[in-house]
Amino acid sequence: MTFKDPTIHPSQITPRAIAEDRRQWLKNLALGGAALGMGSWLEREAFAKPVAPREKLPAKLNEQYSTRENQTSYEDATSYNNFYEFGMDKEDPAKFAERLQTRPWTVSIEGMVKKPVTLDIDALLKLAPMEERVYRLRCVEGWSMVIPWNGYVLSNLLNRVEPLGSAKYVEFISLADPKQMPGLKQKEVIRFQKAIIAAGSQPIALPFMPKDPRVVDSTGALLLQSIPKRMLVIGGGIIGLEMATVYSALGSRIDIVEMMDGLMAGADRDLERVWEKMNAHRFDRIMLKTRAVRAEAKPDGIEVFFEGEKAPDGPQQYDLVLVAVGRTPNGKKIDASAAGVQVDERGFIPVDAQMRTNVANIFAIGDIVGQPMLAHKAVHEGHVAAEAAAGQKSYFDAKQIPSVAYTDPEVAWAGLTEEQCKAQGIAYEKGLFPWAASGRAIANGRDEGFTKLLFDANTHRIIGGGIVGTNAGDLIGEVCLAIEMGADSVDIGKTIHPHPTLGESVGLAAEAHHGSCTDLPPAKKK
Incomplete structure (x- = not known):
């Protein structure tokens, strides 16, 4: 093994040109050019010979194989150094x-x-x-x-x-x-011919909340680093209620505050009421038409102040505060305008039915293109964008996008709701099957739910549906398919469903609509 003498200064090491000249001398000697080599050596010319200047080799660019990228400059190529050099x-x-x-x-x-x-x-x-x-x-x-x-x-x-x-x-x-x-x-x-923007969204933060590890968003709540004794959930939407259900099951005492007059925005009130009745014992407070207005970090908890119809007297102290008041798109965080992509004032990127932005070769999908901010919607949009980018005639033309609250009980809906039909002036009819008449629900000991289907009053084709009860999220898929296929109540009712299952409640709700359901008492004539 060879060791370097630390007393030798780097400048005393043989220069590269001289070392190479020595090799050439040895080569010449071996070939019989001893006189020339010895002369060079004796005259010490090798030591004085200057380093020849570097010159670029002649080269001609072949356009057939060109990437059309800017060539590395001669200065960079001859003076490049990396981290270690x-x-x-x-x-x-x-x-x-x-x-x-x-x-x-x-x-x-x-x-x-x-x-x-x-x-x-x-x-x-x-x-x-x-x-x-x-x-x-x-x-x-x-x-x-x-x-x-x-x-x-x-x-x-x-x-x-x-x-x-x-x-x-x-x-x-x-x-x-x-x-x-x-x-x-x-x-x-990075150069590209086609691009898909899928930058998503992030939880909305409340400006008055202190920067404290005991104040978390939905991502922080999922870390589940500890189980708080008392927890406040700000926001009565799907995310807030799902996390409230989880922490309650783990033993936390939960307060929920929601500024609107109902929970689970987007769902019909009859679905939400079943959930609320089942969870009345689960939470300490559900404060509707109330909002948190101020919060302070204390050594033993987060102190929160409230205003509104059901605001408690004085501030309340919590071990953990979950802020679940919605999400905001990341459109303004990615400098999309540098590529000419239009972004609106809220951070959404407008797209057409092919998920194409105002720049023809750039597409966008998911939360960043608009509501609802749901993963399954984003996946479907991704399929459309990828197919359109490949030149296929693919379009996003979904008649429905299902929503599911993974709570206990679960709540799921697809297509139009009753509230939307009323707001849009759409004449509709309803078929409803209570799970109290379902053999499977009774056997499960969970018969609090129901299945309802909405039909166009003129065509009798299904336009929406909602389910509340155990595994409602699994059952809503049949409703989604029926809406996309344009099925009417007879199509659904005459489809043989397995018995006894919760899934047959979809067929029975359709039978209830056209008056052929034998599992329920005859409907009163209007």
Whole structure:
């Protein structure tokens, strides 16, 4: 093994040109050119010979194979250095290392993890013993080489932050500062022929809420780091009620505050009333027509002040506050205008039926294009956009987009609701089957729900439906298909359903509409 003498200065190492000239001399000697080689050696010309200037090799661009990208400049190509080299000259590492400021550098590991962390240089050095970080020196043919430490094992760093099960990818974002890292580029440009924007949305934050780990949004609530004794849910929509159901089942005492006059916006009131009756014992308070107006972080909890019809006397203290008042699109966070893509004042990106933006080769899908902000809608839009981008005649023309509240009991609806029919002046008829008459629901001990179908009063084709009860989200699929297929009550009622199942309640609701249901007493004639 060869070791470098630390007393030898880098400038004393043989220059590359001289080392190469020596090799040429040995080659000439072997070929019989000893006189020429010896003359060169004796006259010491090799030591004085200047380094020949570099010249570009002649080349002609072949348009057939060109990517039409800008060529790397000659200056960049001949002076490039990477993180470990710091330069092309043997003295550059020492010179440039003096400029390298490691503070206030930090490494942040965050995203879909339970324990996000930011590490400074001191914390990073503590993660590995010094023996792993010692530079090993080598001397190869007169060249000084620095072989650096390979770095931390990625899996060890990730284990510290405990990634969520839903995390699938790791993104590396490095420093891009030419002043500290000469030769690095600040921007990475990706070329594309077609693009799909799927930047999604984020939870809406309340400006008066303190920045405190005990105030969380839906993402933070899913981490489930502890079970609070008392919890406030701000917002009586689907997300808020789902999380309230989960934490209540785990033993938390729950208060829900909603500024509107009802919960679960979008669902018909008769569906919501069944849910509310079943959950009256589950929560301490359901405060409708009430809103939180102020909050303060205290050592022993978050103190919240209320105003409204059912506001409690004085502030209330909670171990955890969930803010679930909706989501806002990320349209204004991605600089879409740089590509000419139109973004409205709320952050939504307008699209046509093919999910195409105002820029012909750029599409957008999901939460960023509008309500409802649902994953299954986004997936369907993604199919349409991908097919349209491939040149197919694909369009988003869904007659219905189902909604499901995964609460206890579940609430699901698709197509038009009764409230929408009334608001739009649509004449409709209703078929309703109570689960109290369902053998399967009775056997399950959960017969509080019902299934209802809405039909156009003129064509008798189904235009909407709603289900409340156990596994309502699984049952609504048949209603979705019937709406898309334009089925009428006879089509649905005469479809043989398995018995005894909860699914047969869909067929029985259709029978109830046209008066042929034998599982219910005869309907009174109007």
